[in-house]
Structure formats: C-alpha cells, structure tokens
Amino acid sequence: MSDTRKRPDFKTEEEERAFWEHHDSSDYVDWCKAEAVTLPNLKPSTKTISLRLPESLLDGIKQEAKKRDMPYQSLIKYWLANEIRRNQGTT
Structure with a gap:
C-alpha cells in the first residue's frame, strides 16, 4: 500500500502500545518497502x-x-552451537 497515514507521535511507550493494540500497522507502514534489519x-x-x-x-x-581461559559454561555453549551448525551443514 502506498497510501499510508502519518503515524502519531507518542509521549510514552504505554501510549504507543495502546494505539497499536487497536490499529493496523499496514495503514501506517508500507510493508512492501520494508527492509531486513540486523x-x-x-x-x-x-x-x-x-x-x-x-x-x-x-x-x-x-x-x-x-x-x-574461558568459563566452562561458555565452552559447553560454544561446543553445542558448533555441533548444531555442523549438523545443519552451515559451518
């Protein structure tokens, strides 16, 4: 949709949360132009x-x-993550 409305300015996060609970974001955002974010x-x-x-x-x-020279819990997580990547073929 290229006809999008201007999003209101919010004073608080609570105010914004309440707004989005009752409004469709596609009326305010052209999701066709959205880009991935890292x-x-x-x-x-x-x-x-x-x-x-x-x-x-x-x-x-x-x-x-x-x-x-690393915590043993970190080493366990490292080994597990590497094994999962290896098994998924993404190493």
Missing part, C-alpha cells in the same frame, strides 16, 4: 536449564575450559 548488539534470550553430567565429564570440560 541488530548485532542484541543479545539472544537465554533460559536456565539443569543438566546432569557425570563428575568426570564435568571435570574434563572444566579442564578444557581452563586451557582456553
């Missing part, structure tokens, strides 16, 4: 999980992390 500094949401590992495995992971 947010390089946006940190993905995380979720805490509990993972039971044999003590010997955890000790080995901690030793490997110490060699790399």
Whole structure:
C-alpha cells in the first residue's frame, strides 16, 4: 500500500502500545518497502536449564575450559552451537 497515514507521535511507550493494540500497522507502514534489519548488539534470550553430567565429564570440560581461559559454561555453549551448525551443514 502506498497510501499510508502519518503515524502519531507518542509521549510514552504505554501510549504507543495502546494505539497499536487497536490499529493496523499496514495503514501506517508500507510493508512492501520494508527492509531486513540486523541488530548485532542484541543479545539472544537465554533460559536456565539443569543438566546432569557425570563428575568426570564435568571435570574434563572444566579442564578444557581452563586451557582456553574461558568459563566452562561458555565452552559447553560454544561446543553445542558448533555441533548444531555442523549438523545443519552451515559451518
């Protein structure tokens, strides 16, 4: 749609949220002209999980992390992410 209305100015986030709950954004934005956005500094949401590992495995992971001078949890995440990328063929 090329005939879009001017979006109102909002004083607060709450005011804007209330507005968009009752209005269609396609009346205000020409989505055909929208471009993809990259947010390089946006940190993905995380979720805490509990993972039971044999003590010997955890000790080995901690030793490997110490060699790399990084927290062992970060090393586990790194290994998991690499394995997923490898299995998806995107390395």
